[in-house]
Amino acid sequence: MNTNDLKIFEAVAFYGSFTKAAEAMFTVQSNVTARIKSLEDEFGADLFTRSSRKVTLTTAGETLMHYCKQIGHLVEEAKKEIKKANQISGQLKIGCIETTMALKVPDILNRFTDAYPDIELEFKSEMRHGLINDVINYKLDAAFVSGPINSPELEQIHIKEEQLVIFSSAQKTKLTEILAVQPLKIIVFDQGCIFRARLEAWLSAKGIINYKSMVVNSLEGIINFVEAGLGISILPAELISQHYAGRKLNTFVMSKELGTMTTLLVFRKNIPQSRALRAFIDLYKAELIS
Template identity: 60%
Template structure:
């Protein structure tokens, strides 16, 4: 076993595929398969469960990946301690909701590039549950997710609070007018979207159990459909004012308990952050509020 074997092992765990891991590591699949087999023989246990659709860590694999990340962290620290350069280098994989990627993605990349130019950032957008799962399963180094979150294994750093509003066609007078429409139509993201969940909670509070839904997979698509008069949605107020202020749409305040959304930056407690991840976290430690640091 060597550090390259562990890097290949982490690549398979991250991508859930021997083929994609080989592509990411610029090698052939047969080499990845052989190195993982050697690791499994060395430890005497299977590290992955294999199926036609995906590859997942076993319990032994989850234990090994924690140690693998700790070893890589120590190696990075040793290089920095022994070497002449104090430059922070490395790659990190960060997840976020698409709405946050749209609003803050460019700003994050620019700030990181300015302060830590040798840290490479890979972004992934997904639903809240998928982001949490990817952090828990070591596929992401960290993720921005909406609160609340009750997972003791994760450190939670408060990043920002934002307001969610109802966004309706320009001819809508108020929310009562909206609710009178028959059929009531909404433009929503897929199941698992925090904005869809709050929209449906609001409808239930108004006695509405059925509505016509059109599912979209992009913010631009949602806004376009609203502007066309097809329906309404719940979206962050900042995204509307920043990018869609000139569109033929209206925004309305919703009850505070549904309107306020806190965004957290979460990462695992049991794996020491790499120098690159520490650099990224430092962008928030000055202004953020550590909710759970133990």
């Protein structure tokens, strides 16, 4: 077995076809079949269920796929480490929710790139669940997400506590009057958004089940819709005070239980970290100590 055998195995799993995998790997189907047979003999188990239409991973195949991702990641990190052993360089892919992107990323870029100019930072904005999956599946090196998180595959660093607030247009001055409108309209991101979940939990706690959700796919869009009086929403108080202080908005304090959001930095556990990722993690650990 060699790493190319594992790449062929991953290609078959991805395409669900020996023929398509052969095309993607620039080889012939007979070679793909032979390499998969060799792997199955070596592991003593069938890796694929074969049918006339498609091949799919068996339980043993899914187990091997899990380790394939780790092996591929380790090989790439080894290449990077050996290539530039005397300097910290490379690329880091960091995930975060959209509010973190707006509020914290510029500061992160400034401080980190000043300290490590040879490391290229790439940020991805996504829903919390997607970010966690991407870290676990090696698509992201780390991610800023809301806690709590209970995953045996992830390490986590507590970054900060954020206070959430309900906000409305400036025309609305009393929360009781806003909530009395039927049906209440809320301006939110799509399902999976931590802020939407908190707002819906807050409404449920107040016994409000009759509301209409208006889904907007950008932070600026939510601010614009709320300012125009189309509904209420929820965001970190710091974000509104720092970036939208001049907008015609009113904010309302929430209870500590639902109004406090914990931000964590998560990354994979039990695998060697690249020097670039270690530098990124150490930067935040140093901040927490100071």
